[in-house]
Amino acid sequence: MQRPFPVVVGLNAAIVAVTGETPRVLTVERAEHALATARAMRRGPGRPWPALPFGPLDPAGDPTLERGLRGWVRRQAGLELGYVEQLYTFGDRDRESRGDARVLSVAYLALVRESAVSGAGEAQWRDVYSFLPWEDGREGGAEAPLRAIRARLEAFVAVAPDAAQRSARRERVDICFGWRGAARDPDRVLERYELLYEAGLVAEAHPGRSGPEDFGQPMAADHRRMLATALGRLRGKLRYRPVVFELLPDTFTLLRLQQVAEALAGARLHKQNFRRLVAAAGLVVGTGQRESGTGGRPAELFRFRRAVLRERRAPGVAAAR
Amino acid sequence: MQRPFPVVVGLNAAIVAVTGETPRVLTVERAEHALATARAMRRGPGRPWPALPFGPLDPAGDPTLERGLRGWVRRQAGLELGYVEQLYTFGDRDRESRGDARVLSVAYLALVRESAVSGAGEAQWRDVYSFLPWEDGREGGAEAPLRAIRARLEAFVAVAPDAAQRSARRERVDICFGWRGAARDPDRVLERYELLYEAGLVAEAHPGRSGPEDFGQPMAADHRRMLATALGRLRGKLRYRPVVFELLPDTFTLLRLQQVAEALAGARLHKQNFRRLVAAAGLVVGTGQRESGTGGRPAELFRFRRAVLRERRAPGVAAAR
DNA sequence: CTCATTATGCTCTCCGTGAGTATTACGCGA
DNA sequence: TCGCGTAATACTCACGGAGAGCATAATGAG
Structure with a gap:
């Protein structure tokens, strides 16, 4: 049975290294590929939002998804990936604004050593916490954003339509960020990002308007969601795998x-x-x-x-x- | 850029329930779908190998992958899924023998209560450990298969081409099964299955010949690999999520x-x-x-x-x- | 009424974890 | 060359969770 509506598969990679004391992720400025979308090209006041490097799966050529990924990372960034792990497959219909095909993105986490951080072509290594500033609790750097986030999320709780939804939002907010006596779980990076997204506190949530106060550097399409997935998984894995x-x-x-x-x-x-x-x-x-x-x-x-x-x-x- | 080679996306579910003291998984006997493959139809001496229920993604219709999954499970098995979690996306080229399209399968884990285990149409609830008998260490039920597996894996180690590969295999075998003083990790269900697959000790590994001694009831295509992924993930998650x-x-x-x-x-x-x-x-x-x-x-x-x-x-x- | 069966309460010992204090070994500048 | 800053390393101590066992309470069956 031939589908009337074609499916395109993208392979995304959150390629992570640590230089000094900052975790870095490889980003590209422009989405040059067939998978590029209006959203991926979106600009802030100045530059386009950075994106995670990605390439299309060659359905006829690539024997496995992972080898497809390794291949185009090698060709595009001249980078030989070591540790690679599949994270998640993103397939919501509205996540890419392509009317002519359904886009599925299989996201991977890859780890490379500091020594490999240098020539990456047009790609740039950026501080992971510039995208997720509320996640860095080392030197109180997250305190200011967290105070502001808390105020905005209080409002998000308050504007819930009824009491039941209000208390549900309250619970979710508290558990996500460990407020009001709740235990904060450092691994729930994705849950925190998604909460901020739903509350409209990240720029990706309202692509047209510019929010009054958005948190963190935005990324193209749903790439920041992928990065959050990667950081959460990495934090979890740290604890039980070397x-x-x-x-x-x-x-x-x-x-x-x-x-x-x-x-x-x-x-x-x-x-x-x-x-x-x-x-x-x-x-x-x-x-x-x-x-x-x-x-x-x-x-x-x-x-x-x-x-x-x-x-x-x-x-x-x-x-x- | 239009791909010359179409991609078809399947949604697979390992739907798990526990009745009494046995964990069960919902299986179907026949692969009735567009995704049905020669391999999925393969027969042993008698019946076809059971399969995990699966359905195709409707690229134009299903708003999200998960809702697509819930939808066809509802329609096909009359089952309303509660807890659903994405497991892994399988995309190796040779995993389905379709020459006219690349098949990607997004596998999910779903949990349902014992009360829902009854009418599932043509589907059958089967003991998870009938497929993975070496994983049930409760009443020594795994002891006999494990003894036999050990002997076969010793041979697998011995036939390695050179000393380096021999010791690598030895390490892998020991770590997977916790032999020779190694610590056995109950969560590494997938790693154990994949080792058995590579060693040719499961029927799926040699679809033509019938192996002298294969372990566990085989499943269609790579569905047993999905089940192993599901059980491993579930065991891990048990420890830190309710x-x-x-x-x-x-x-x-x-x-x-x-x-x-x-x-x-x-x-x-x-x-x-x-x-x-x-x-x-x-x-x-x-x-x-x-x-x-x-x-x-x-x-x-x-x-x-x-x-x-x-x-x-x-x-x-x-x-x- | 007694016994098998299951639920539940309690104790005791290790060991991992969190936190603090003290000591050792360098480079560098006064 | 002496003292100081910096970093590595050695010990100690308290606490709570995990593993294992014994004892007791509340049922139904015979």
């Missing part, structure tokens, strides 16, 4: 390891406990070599200990707070 | 709650600790009512306590062993 090491060079100091974990978790971790945890879990082995010139006592260089995969069911790193 | 209650009626005894958790985890849990954990986490509240006629002291009926969503970041149930 994915941090995909972002680190072969040898590293414990401080560096902690910095990368903190950058992704968006929170400061207790130093001594972090080290004890990492050591006790057998995640790393010392190399005997030391790093110098950091302005303090030289740190030992460590290396990921693969044998931990045998010993632990869930070898992760972000448990220590 | 999904068990999607499978239970409004009120239930603690024994019933534990049985459902055990059925999905495929393991026995310590009774007193389970109850203490559930109580301490504030997951349930007593109703004051009691159940009788069970042949012992009557148990109190409990109800899910929604307020736990505020209080706990990760309210789950399967921590107690």
Whole structure:
């Protein structure tokens, strides 16, 4: 049975690296592809909104979705992806304004090491938290946006049509952001973004008008939703799979390891406990070599200990707070 | 840019319920749809292999993938789905033997209550562990298959072309199944199935020949892979989201709650600790009512306590062993 | 009335986690 | 060369959750 309405499949990638203490994501300025849409091309006052790199699936050529993804990332950005994980398939009808085809986007999370962050052609590495500023709870950088968000969300609760919906919104707001005594879950990045979207507090939610106060740098189409999905998944996975090491060079100091974990978790971790945890879990082995010139006592260089995969069911790193 | 090669999108569902102490999945005998493939129709000696229910996405009609799924499940099986969660998108080229189109399948996990298990039209509720017998570690039911699997996998390790690949296979086998001192992770259902597939120990891996000893009831196409994905995800989610209650009626005894958790985890849990954990986490509240006629002291009926969503970041149930 | 069966209460021991204090080893500038 | 800033590393301590066991209460069946 031939469909009258064709389906086009896009492969999107949130390609993440950590440089210094900031998590970065690879973005492109222009949507050059067949998948480019009016929305993806949308401009703010000045520049077009950045987009996650994406390319179309070649239904006849690409043997697997993942190999299709790796292929065009290699060709376009000259980047060889290491760790790749499928995130989610986005298929809402109104998410792309193409009248002539249904667009499905399969979003992936990819991790690359800091060393690969340099020449990426026209692509740019941007701070993940410039798109999701409320997610970085390290230096109180999220406090100002969170105060403002709270005020706006209070209003969102207040304008609910009836009491039942009001209390439902209240619950949702509190649980998402951990307000009024609720426990804040750092992994619920997507839920928070979607709440802001529904409350009209991100620019993507009202593409025509410019909102009075929108939070975070917008992205093309629903790419910021994908980025939120990626960050949430990454934070969760950090805890039970040794994915941090995909972002680190072969040898590293414990401080560096902690910095990368903190950058992704968006929170400061207790130093001594972090080290004890990492050591006790057998995640790393010392190399005997030391790093110098950091302005303090030289740190030992460590290396990921693969044998931990045998010993632990869930070898992760972000448990220590 | 119009693709020369059309893409067809299928929506698959692993619809899971727990009756008594067995987890069940809804299966259909025949692939009646446009998506039906030679492989899906494949027969063993007698009947065709059961399949997960699936239906095509209507690219022009269905506003979202999930609503498309709910729609055809309602129409075909007369079943109104409650909890639905996207699992994974399968898109390998060779997974469906259609020469005229590329088939993408978006697989979903859906949970329904025991009460809904009855009239499902031509569909049948089958024991999940009949497809994945090595995953049920409750009454030693998995012991016999696991012994046999172990012997076959030892051979798989031995026939590796060189020493490096041999030790890589050895590592993988040990980690997957928790052998030779490795820690067995109950959530890695998919990894175990895929290992068996690669080792040629499931019928789907060699559709022509009939294997000397294949493990578990096969399913059409790659549906058993989807089921493994579903079970793994469900086991993981049990631990940090209150999904068990999607499978239970409004009120239930603690024994019933534990049985459902055990059925999905495929393991026995310590009774007193389970109850203490559930109580301490504030997951349930007593109703004051009691159940009788069970042949012992009557148990109190409990109800899910929604307020736990505020209080706990990760309210789950399967921590107690 | 007794026994099998199930629910439920209580205890006790580890160990992981959160948090703090103290000590060691560098580079650098006065 | 001495002192100070910076960072790494070593210990200690309290607390709560998880694992395991024993004891007791409330039913129905015979």
